[in-house]
Amino acid sequence: MDVRVAIDCMGGDHGAHVTVPAALSVLRNDPSVSFILVGRQETLERELARGGPAPEGRIQVRHASQMVEMDEAPATALRGKKDSSMRVAIDLVEQGEAGACVSAGNTGALMAISRFVLGMLPGIDRPAIATLLPTLKGHTHILDLGANVNCAPEHLLQFGIMCAELVSSVEGKQRPTVGLLNIGVENIKGNEQVKQAAELMRTSDLNFHGFVEGDDIYKGTTDVVVCDGFVGNVALKTSEGLAQMLATYLREEFGRNAFTRLAGLVALPVINAFKDRVDHRRYNGASLLGLRGIVVKSHGSADAFAFAFAIQRAVEAARSGVLAHIAERMAAIHKNAA
């Protein structure tokens, strides 16, 4: 299916130098996608020229005179920067000119502007940030990762419904399993928030697995793991820290002396295969779920390889019809409740 995605080319730590080559690489691999690159026209044209010939007619440049800074307060970005590359990319989704948008910019600003411009889907109270993580069985989806520090049980239920629809729409998986993150799997474990959310999920038509624990994320016990934004953010950042520490230790051990360096050379193809398999760049691209439009957030530090994955995530979501599926599901729930 032909799909057009708006790309905020100025966001992130590296801006157009990363976003434009990433867009070109996706374009060359996917004949039915086109992009609107948003940012300073001069910068974008320079990067496009540098990137070599682009497929005819599948790239447009939309000039935006402003940029949201990485540390800018969301409210300032929302009110004061109506011509920022981030805002214009989201506006293009709202106007129906793009089926999705991607940004590596300031998360808070992206969330605030998306919510203001696009609004929420009916029946959804709050947006949530969902991402993919690798597991022993393949991958899982986890949300929320920081959009909501305090969540009522109803919000956790909505997160589960949205993400289950995302998985079934994008991956074609019927009735994906949903786990609720807790500190034990027995019904008596946890705080009131998760106990009540579990009750809501059990009586919903979700394929609810029950409680899962932190290690179940990477075991791949369920297709979806639901938690509040505080817990999800800590789980994700703790994982990043642990992975970095282990990578540093492994590098140090292989660099210890002449023998270990030689062993490292022999083992290099294996170590590279391992690194490739767990490469966090392959999991770049978090979906802001619950909005009336598809918005994908890339890591600010993403390189072109990683940013291309975030673009692909936006393309897949736009093709999948996930928004209509979430809206239908919420309407059915509302009708049953009435």
Added chain:
Amino acid sequence: MDVRVAIDCMGGDHGAHVTVPAALSVLRNDPSVSFILVGRQETLERELARGGPAPEGRIQVRHASQMVEMDEAPATALRGKKDSSMRVAIDLVEQGEAGACVSAGNTGALMAISRFVLGMLPGIDRPAIATLLPTLKGHTHILDLGANVNCAPEHLLQFGIMCAELVSSVEGKQRPTVGLLNIGVENIKGNEQVKQAAELMRTSDLNFHGFVEGDDIYKGTTDVVVCDGFVGNVALKTSEGLAQMLATYLREEFGRNAFTRLAGLVALPVINAFKDRVDHRRYNGASLLGLRGIVVKSHGSADAFAFAFAIQRAVEAARSGVLAHIAERMAAIHKNAA
């Protein structure tokens, strides 16, 4: 300093088969420690005979006729098993016959019985579970890991004070740094719980670093990381899951074919040095802080190598005078507040 530790030899997945050899190994390496092994006399004597000659006069056996099951409800264990090996070991601490006790048994039961038998230190409302984790700089201490699913800001402050006293008492580190786990380092980030706790910590005489994020745990940004038991448990279990997944992937890559297996043989000493460095068994032994006695919890699945680390943790804590230091600190705070 001579110290005597009571060991619940029947707890954990493996019981006396693991706990007795672990005790013997610690005894052989530390001439100023003695143990009271608690459990079924017959079992303990058999394991002691199997373990070879024990240092003269430094091992006593105390018979206990009951055992707390790993899945037993804490209330049942507390009320119904007054002669369990766990209960007797804790009683020995209460009676002053042992300076500390160690158990690999049921965490909930250990906490409930310890709290009932030993009581809380003055000024401490709730016990917390603290453990060591490896970091890029050495190690850090994190608490709470699951004793408290809902914490008021005052509890988080008390956790910080207790763990800072533990670090200064055991490691001789003056004014260890304390970080409060949050989803961002700016003051506006997080929920009300952490914002208010940060305010309390800032105005206390803790060496308060401020907010830290999940990745700061393994970066070793602070000596102590404070969080509530829900968040801490998720962070710890998520780390366990990630580490297991990475270990599995590494094994799979080295086992892929004849060439990778050969590379694995060449790299084996390096991989072993790496595994040794991050071996979670070295970090076994969580302290139940806040009680009027030293209680250390070992992983239920610990082998003898791991259980010996938990015993050493108990020995170090008993030698350090940490309980008196926490009590003094709380009395000083109380006096200043009055």
